[in-house]
Amino acid sequence: QQPVQSPQAVILREGEDAVINCSSSKALYSVHWYRQKHGEAPVFLMILLKGGEQKGHEKISASFNEKKQQSSLYLTASQLSYSGTYFCGTEYRNQGGKLIFGQGTELSVKP
Amino acid sequence: GAVVSQHPSRVICKSGTSVKIECRSLDFQATTMFWYRQFPKQSLMLMATSNEGSKATYEQGVEKDKFLINHASLTLSTLTVTSAHPEDSSFYICSGVQGARNQPQHFGDGTRLSIL
Numbered sequence: 668q669q670p671v672q673s674p675q676a677v678i679l680r681e682g683e684d685a686v687i688n689c690s691s692s693k694a695l696y697s698v699h700w701y702r703q704k705h706g707e708a709p710v711f712l713m714i715l716l717k718g719g720e721q722k723g724h725e726k727i728s729a730s731f732n733e734k735k736q737q738s739s740l741y742l743t744a745s746q747l748s749y750s751g752t753y754f755c756g757t758e759y760r761n762q763g764g765k766l767i768f769g770q771g772t773e774l775s776v777k778p
Numbered sequence: 779g780a781v782v783s784q785h786p787s788r789v790i791c792k793s794g795t796s797v798k799i800e801c802r803s804l805d806f807q808a809t810t811m812f813w814y815r816q817f818p819k820q821s822l823m824l825m826a827t828s829n830e831g832s833k834a835t836y837e838q839g840v841e842k843d844k845f846l847i848n849h850a851s852l853t854l855s856t857l858t859v860t861s862a863h864p865e866d867s868s869f870y871i872c873s874g875v876q877g878a879r880n881q882p883q884h885f886g887d888g889t890r891l892s893i894l
Contacts, residue, residue, distance in 0.1 A: 697880060708885035716880060764810055764875055768822045
């Protein structure tokens with residue numbers, strides 16, 4: 668069951684904020700966030716394991732709701748380097764670490 | 779740290795050729811490696827999971843005789859696309875995970891395969 672990401676695309680000006688959501692129809696074991704630039708490998712951002720968890724730092728952070736069915740990635744005061752496609756990877760219990768990735772959110776930060 | 783090297787980065791070959799893609803974890807031991815396929819502007823679709831020394835587990839719809847995976851050591855996994863055809867053209871990308879669960883997947887730079 669592929670998680671649903673929203674929005675599909677977002678265009679920002681430098682300094683603006685963005686939120687990317689990732690939803691699952693059933694409770695997750697964990698959620699991973701990655702950023703991929705065109706033609707490159709995805710780069711790991713963070714993992715969330717616990718319901719109600721929030722982690723990250725001032726600029727890029729994420730949350731995992733209590734029911735462990737939704738995660739949000741927060742990008743604050745965006746920089747040009749934030750441009751890329753963001754994927755959430757969801758892991759269900761007893762799946763041996765296998766991730767199912769959402770369809771991605773394309774983020775473009777303009778000067 | 780946690781670097782995964784994937785080679786070759788690009789392959790162009792004729793229909794019917796078999797192509798081998800290597801994925802190496804350079805500074806960690808990857809107990810599990812994953813192979814994905816990605817079409818332009820689309821998500822990463824898991825093809826198979828491989829654990830060192832055991833047979834790969836393929837996702838539904840992925841032909842195991844077409845996509846041969848070998849995970850001979852804790853630092854090397856290979857994907858061989860046998861008798862490749864134009865519809866096999868895609869971006870193939872591997873990832874490695876060290877140790878227990880709850881660890882990030884570290885991705886290789888991918889291989890762009892073009893079959894003429």
